Amino acid sequence: MSDLTFLAISGSLRRSSHNTGLLRAVQNLAPHGVTIDLYEGLGRLPFFNEDLEDGPEPAAVADLCRRVREADGILIATPEYNSAIPGVLMNALDWLSRPTGMHALCHKPVAVLGASPSQFGTARGQLVLRQILHRIQAPVVAHPEVTVFQSHRRFDADGAFNGDPVTEGLLRDLLAELAVLAELHSPAHAL
Numbered sequence: 001m002s003d004l005t006f007l008a009i010s011g012s013l014r015r016s017s018h019n020t021g022l023l024r025a026v027q028n029l030a031p032h033g034v035t036i037d038l039y040e041g042l043g044r045l046p047f048f049n050e051d052l053e054d055g056p057e058p059a060a061v062a063d064l065c066r067r068v069r070e071a072d073g074i075l076i077a078t079p080e081y082n083s084a085i086p087g088v089l090m091n092a093l094d095w096l097s098r099p100t101g102m103h104a105l106c107h108k109p110v111a112v113l114g115a116s117p118s119q120f121g122t123a124r125g126q127l128v129l130r131q132i133l134h135r136i137q138a139p140v141v142a143h144p145e146v147t148v149f150q151s152h153r154r155f156d157a158d159g160a161f162n163g164d165p166v167t168e169g170l171l172r173d174l175l176a177e178l179a180v181l182a183e184l185h186s187p188a189h190a191l
């Protein structure tokens with residue numbers, strides 16, 4: 001397996017976010033040869049507005065799109081808001097879906113995961129996210145589905161993961177599957 005770089009995007013701006021904590025845990029579980037960078041610019045993105053597409057690309061948008069293009073795969077940890085995904089994450093996905101056909105997420109392998117204090121662990125939000133990613137032609141890891149339920153039992157008040165071994169096993173499996181998908185979609189594989 002060649003060396004791979006993944007970009008991890010949390011859909012939460014909250015300081016002690018369980019979803020950001022989940023991605024920090026994933027960083028610590030990266031197998032040999034895999035580097036995982038955490039994207040922390042979600043809150044700096046302007047609201048998507050088609051009028052902005054007529055002018056110079058906003059710097060925060062250019063940075064996000066460049067980092068997504070350069071990555072071999074993307075991890076998106078989403079909170080569940082009102083049985084869907086947070087607006088800040090949807091805003092980023094809207095930017096990443098433009099211009100259609102040449103957008104940064106086009107054919108970019110993605111793994112989704114999420115944490116919620118509820119019994120469902122973002123299952124409904126992840127379904128919404130998968131549907132959006134399907135629409136914008138990003139191949140998504142099908143299995144495992146990492147729905148971290150009762151997250152308040154697995155993260156402390158600062159959002160640090162407690163090392164629950166079942167969750168860790170799922171995260172390792174998810175990373176392995178994303179690596180397989182990333183290899184399949186790598187330019188070298190296409191030759």
Ligand SMILES: Cc1cc2nc3c(=O)[nH]c(=O)nc-3n(C[C@H](O)[C@H](O)[C@H](O)COP(=O)(O)O)c2cc1C
Binds near residue numbers: 018019081117121
């Ligand atoms: C506007 C809003 C809507 C929410 N809706 C849901 C929901 O539909 N399902 C759910 O499980 N949790 C819901 N929650 C609770 C979040 O899952 C919880 O705040 C979670 O910790 C957010 O993720 P974070 O810790 O990464 O910020 C909602 C929270 C907010 C602020």
